[in-house]
Amino acid sequence: MAKRMARDKLFKDEVKNLEETISIINAQKEKELNAKIACDLLRLYFEEIAPGSLKRQLTLSDVVKAYKFAVEILEEKSEIEKKGAEPEKEPERISTLMEIKQAIEKPAKEEKPFTYVNKKGEKYYLHKKGSFYYFSKDAENAVPMPETHHVEENARTGMPIAKRNI
Structure with a gap:
C-alpha cells in the first residue's frame, strides 16, 4: 500500500513536471509565432502599403522599433486571450497594420521648400x-x-x- 501511494505521488509529480515543461514550450512557441507574425506584418506593410517616399526615409532603427512595437502588440493580444477577455471585433491584422503604420510614420511637418x-x-x-x-x-x-x-x-x-x- 505504501509502495502504491509512493508510486502515485511519483506519477503525479512526473505529470506536473511534464505539464510545466509543455507550458514552457508552448510559451516559447507562442513567442516565436508572435515574432514571425510581426515580421510578416512589417513585410506586408513595407511591400504593399507604405508609400515609396517613406521607404526611402526609413532607417534601420525605425524598422527595428516597428518590429518591437508589433511584437508588443501581439504579446498584449495573446495575454488578453489567455485571460479570457473577448477579442476585438475588428480584424486583428488590419488593426495591427494601422498601429504599426502610426508608430512608423512620423507626423508630417508642413515644411515648405526653401x-x-x-x-x-x-x-x-x-x-x-x-x-x-x-x-x-x-x-x-x-x-x-x-x-x-x-x-x-x-x-x-x-x-x-x-x-x-x-
Missing part, C-alpha cells in the same frame, strides 16, 4: 541630389533647408550656394 532671393531679385529653390544641395530656378521637387547648412551668395554671379555649417 527659397532664396538674391540681390538681383531672382528667386532660387533649394534641391538635393544624394547628399549634395544646390539651387535652381525650378520650383518642382524643392526641399526645405536642413539645419546643417546655410546659404552664401556668390559675389560675382549672384548665385546662392548651400554650404555646410562648420
